[in-house]
Amino acid sequence: xxxxxxxxxxxxxxxxxxxxxxxxxxxxxxxxxxxxxxxxxxxxxxxxxxxxxxxxxxxxxxxxxxxxxxxxxxxxxxxxxxxxxxxxxxxxxxxxxxxxxxxxxxxxxxxxxxxxxxxxxxxxxxxxxxxxxxxxxxxxxxxxxxxxxxxxxxxxxxxxxxxxxxxxxxxxxxxxxxxxxxxxxxxxxxxxxxxxxxxxxxxxxxxxxxxxxxxxxxxxxxxxxxxxxxxxxxxxxxxxxxxxxxxxxxxxxxxxxxxxxxxxxxxxxxxxxxxxxxxxxxxxxxxxxxxxxxxxxxxxxxxxxxxxxxxxxxxxxxxxxx
Numbered sequence: 001x002x003x004x005x006x007x008x009x010x011x012x013x014x015x016x017x018x019x020x021x022x023x024x025x026x027x028x029x030x031x032x033x034x035x036x037x038x039x040x041x042x043x044x045x046x047x048x049x050x051x052x053x054x055x056x057x058x059x060x061x062x063x064x065x066x067x068x069x070x071x072x073x074x075x076x077x078x079x080x081x082x083x084x085x086x087x088x089x090x091x092x093x094x095x096x097x098x099x100x101x102x103x104x105x106x107x108x109x110x111x112x113x114x115x116x117x118x119x120x121x122x123x124x125x126x127x128x129x130x131x132x133x134x135x136x137x138x139x140x141x142x143x144x145x146x147x148x149x150x151x152x153x154x155x156x157x158x159x160x161x162x163x164x165x166x167x168x169x170x171x172x173x174x175x176x177x178x179x180x181x182x183x184x185x186x187x188x189x190x191x192x193x194x195x196x197x198x199x200x201x202x203x204x205x206x207x208x209x210x211x212x213x214x215x216x217x218x219x220x221x222x223x224x225x226x227x228x229x230x231x232x233x234x235x236x237x238x239x240x241x242x243x244x245x246x247x248x249x250x251x252x253x254x255x256x257x258x259x260x261x262x263x264x265x266x267x268x269x270x271x272x273x274x275x276x277x278x279x280x281x282x283x284x285x286x287x288x289x290x291x292x293x294x295x296x297x298x299x300x301x302x303x304x305x306x307x308x309x310x311x312x313x314x315x316x317x318x319x320x321x322x
Contacts, residue, residue, distance in 0.1 A: 067096060070196060071154040072173055074166065076147055082139060086176055093190050095180040101131040106254050114247030116240045118184055129244070130251055132181035136173060137252055140166070153198045160198050172198040178244070185244050188237045191216065206282040209234065231279060 068088040075081050087096040105111065107130035110121040117127075145167035153160040153172070162169075176196055179189045192212050197204055213234040221227040 066090060068093070068156055068194070069154075070173075070176055072169060072198075073152045073154075074169060075150040075152075076166075077149075084136060084139070084173055086173070086180075088176075088180055088193065093180055093193050094182065095132050095177060097132070101126075101134065103131055104134065106251050107131050107134055112247055112250040112254075114185070114244050116185055116243045117247070127251070128182035129178050129186065129248055132177045133174060133248075133252075136170070136177065140170060145170075151198075155196070162199050164199060168199055172196075172200075178248070183244065185240050189241065202282065203286060206279070207286060209238075210279075210283070213237070235279065 068090050070086045070088075072084045072086075073081065074083070087098070088094065089096055103126040107126045108121070109117070109119055109124055109127045111127075113121070113127070119127075143166055145165065147166045149164065149166050149169060151160075151162050151164055151169040153162075176193055179186045179193050189209070189212075192208050195208065197208070200208070210231065213231065214229065217227040217229055217233075
């Protein structure tokens with residue numbers, strides 16, 4: 001395993017203080033406070049000499065610099081809290097688990113194997129997605145999907161805050177883990193995880209998916225390979241993604257005590273079904289945003305904003321009194 005290994009302690013009081021002292025005595029960086037305590041263990045990356053310290057392993061705040069992280073924190077109405085931190089390799093965008101993934105009966109590849117799965121159980125004993133989400137499902141198996149929560153999402157770049165339901169927060173987490181797990185079907189969506197947007201709308205998802213897909217096709221063309229600019233390949237990707245989502249829901253149903261994880265997958269499946277079925281409608285909806293591309297070089301875009309246009313609702317009004 002490589003990257004930064006992260007452990008989360010849900011402790012309070014004297015036990016928490018003792019745990020922090022123990023980790024600091026070993027020279028490990030710690031941060032946080034009740035109920036979240038984190039400590040970081042540098043792990044050798046491929047090509048790094050044994051005993052040679054990693055460069056920029058952590059910044060002054062204790063956050064790792066050489067990996068991508070998404071830190072989800074849930075606060076429920078009853079005062080309970082749960083936290084999930086995900087690390088990704090910055091070059092491959094593959095998931096970096098905090099420990100060796102062992103698997104269980106429900107993670108076996110041939111247990112409700114997805115219709116479209118190209119993997120061979122003899123060579124790949126466990127489903128890559130199931131292995132990646134095993135701990136997540138276990139942590140939230142005692143929760144119902146409709147439970148209200150305040151969700152804070154911290155990443156390398158920014159922080160998001162939202163009052164929502166547990167299932168919508170889990171849906172965002174599952175979106176990261178599924179595409180970064182090593183599943184060959186979900187891998188086509190992996191480039192989008194670099195610009196992960198929690199709680200994204202259908203419009204935001206449409207812009208990201210079409211833009212990412214078309215950029216991928218442009219890069220294929222640059223390499224002299226066949227490219228598809230009709231978006232038919234994107235429709236096929238999402239048809240396969242829908243089958244994966246439904247296959248994973250069947251797996252989780254055998255393990256999860258309540259419905260939070262399953263309903264989170266249903267949200268993802270609605271997105272997956274919605275995009276190929278109504279892609280043209282979504283594109284027509286956002287087409288006006290691209291009107292500057294359609295203007296003639298000598299057209300109206302260069303003439304500035306008229307007084308009438310500037311006074312319309314929706315345009316900014318600047319004032320010294322604001």
